[in-house]
Structure formats: C-alpha cells, structure tokens
Amino acid sequence: MSGTASTVRVSVDxxxxxxxxxxxxxxxxxxxxxxxxxxxxxxxxxxSGTQAVAVRLAVRHCPVQAIQLIESGVGQ
Incomplete structure (x- = not known):
C-alpha cells in the first residue's frame, strides 16, 4: 500500500x-x-481533514441526497 492520501471533492445538485x-x-x-x-x-x-469528515456527515443528513462526495487516491 502506498502513502497516497485520499482527495475528496464535493458537489451539490x-x-x-x-x-x-x-x-x-x-x-x-x-x-x-x-x-x-x-x-x-x-x-x-x-x-480535507476534519472538514472532509464533516462533509460525510452532511451527505448522510441531506434529506434529498443532493450532495455528492467524490473520493480519489484511495489505495492507489
């Protein structure tokens, strides 16, 4: 496994x-x-960091699933 960090990107529909x-x-x-x-x-x-964790919470709490979190670099 390499030390490549995960990058997240947020979008809202x-x-x-x-x-x-x-x-x-x-x-x-x-x-x-x-x-x-x-x-x-x-x-x-x-x-990044704690803000990325907070976005994951926002994704779960959105009542209409309008938030998308796109992750890249995991396990690469």
Whole structure:
C-alpha cells in the first residue's frame, strides 16, 4: 500500500436541493446557503481533514441526497 492520501471533492445538485440547511449545520466551513432561495452553496470544493469528515456527515443528513462526495487516491 502506498502513502497516497485520499482527495475528496464535493458537489451539490442544485436542482434537487430543497434548502433544508442540514449541510450547513454539519459543515459550516464547507457549505453556506444562497440568500435568494436557501439552496446549498459550496464554499470549499476540496475539503480535507476534519472538514472532509464533516462533509460525510452532511451527505448522510441531506434529506434529498443532493450532495455528492467524490473520493480519489484511495489505495492507489
């Protein structure tokens, strides 16, 4: 196994987001909400460390599964 670290990238499907704000509660340095409609806004597309852990929580808590976490570099 090599020492390659995992990289994560976050995306939000704004067509499905309902503005529940669970992502902001779980990861406030990664997500915000647009003032106009309350939908999720990404502040940090490639969070690391504890923020990446918080994004995983946000993914689980999103009521409409609008958040996608893409991981690369695992086990490479």
């Amino acid at each position: 704004s067509a499905h987001c309902i503005g529940a704000g669970q992502c902001v509660l779980a990861a406030p340095t990664v997500f915000s909400q647009w003032p106009s409609d309350g939908r999720a806004r990404i502040l940090d597309r490639q969070p």
